[in-house]
Amino acid sequence: MLSEIVRKIDRGERLDVADGLALFETRDLLGLFALADRLKEARHGDRVYFNRNLRVEVTNVCEASCLFCSFAKLEEGHPGARTLALEEAWRELEQRLDDPPTEIHIVNGLHPGLPFSYYEDLLRGFKRIAPEVHLKCFTAVELHFFARHYGMRHAEVLDRLVSAGLGSLPGGGAEIFHPEVRERICADKATADEWLEVHRIAHRLGLRSNATMLYGHIETFAHRVDHLARLRALQDETGGFQAFIPLAFHPDGNGMRNLPAPTAMDDLRTLAVSRLFLDSFDHVKAYWVSLGPDVAQIALACGADDIDGTIVHETIYSAAGSSSPSGLTKAELVRLIQEAGRRPVERDTLYRVLEEHPRVAVPEASVKVRDRKARRHLDVLV
């Protein structure tokens, strides 16, 4: 079956849903990885992108009750619930002005008690502090919530936020589109069609965005392929997606804690299939926070061309039991990519190249990532 798919790709034919399923089910994993790597190399050569970004979550108060979420606290006043004052949020940037990030990435809970002006002021404040910083903010789920909660059309929400400084949209909130899954894990937030509609409108307004898929819980391979097919269809229509980011489910502290997390092989397989199926997406990201730095490095040989950024302090995955560090320095990211035999390229949010680093031979595992568990040195007894 893989041979047939290779021939199809060589002829420049698009993979269909049956091909996508066959790729998820193939046992020829090295063949799958090699094929995805070949496509990635054809598009990007040995380049692997990263950026210097700062992740800010201003509120974890959320009216939705997604089964997979360990981050949101349902109500203000709930133990652990917190909402930053605007000054607190801005301080996150102010204290990093000696080496400012090029991007601020903001994702929040769906807080029913904040005025819309809070979000506009939040963006304006960041722009006042650093006018050149790119604001990649609010998932389609949040934007749909804003429209519903504040009584506006999606386009009006986006227009007002763009006026306040919004530069692009992150890809979160997509989860799994298929209703058989979505209605079980996140029934009380934007539907698949609503998520896609927000991105469609954003693309028409000239905004770029990313797309994600939360995999490894109750969904089947068929649900994953359905998800990818819906994203590909919208990309065909608008061309507005920049990157696809598969997000591995982490079970700690949420409503699906009885499920095992997806395995590393599932992570790598999902990335590789995504590269092959999403032929109209330029970038497939190995999000190191979700995969862990070690698996993210391996993913660079399985079709991924981006490893995300410095993050600085991630809280959503750490709440779900991820053992990844909450941030990496630029130097650590460069070394992680070089270790994997690739050329690190620092980009901005819109994938404009800021700095190209050399591809140099770095001994594997020479990078001691902060917070990585202490390990014994490699000891191969041959």
Next chain:
Amino acid sequence: MHAIIREILDRAGLLAVLDARAAGRVDLVRVPAATFDRTDLLALGALADLLRAREVGDTVTVTWGRPCDPAALVVRGEPGLALLRAAARARILGPIGARIHVDVPTVGFELAQVALAFGADALVGPPVDRRGLPLADGTVRVKGEGPVSLATMKEREIRRILEAAGRVAVFERGADATDPTVLRQESHAV
């Protein structure tokens, strides 16, 4: 062998190694150690996986709480790319039909599982949880079965994961499967 695999082996100059081992001529496999640091990781893995399939088949031995086969090669230590390269190297340079064990407590189950696609065919170590900690004593209630030990649940999970990858798990358990010191003391000698 798929054309895509042949292509990457050819590009990496590893087809001759495959032929030599297929002819039982391990003595002809002359690959300088430094080559393994430079060779494309997927090519090394593909070669090692082909050799593993030919020489030892699809069985994965999971050794818990007892020393592993003294003839086995053991890969342990730093996780990540170097681990995969080491597993592939052990398969390619080791004797034909050798068992290549991965020391799960030092690399974690996640990466140990990936190493099984890079030439390894055995996992060794006490049963550990997702965070790499020894499994606690205890049971969980399973519908239709009553209480089932955590070790048995972990065994089922591993079996299911390996089966999904086309491999067959065979468990070898010692008297005290949860005592990590048993393996720490005895799995080093190869």
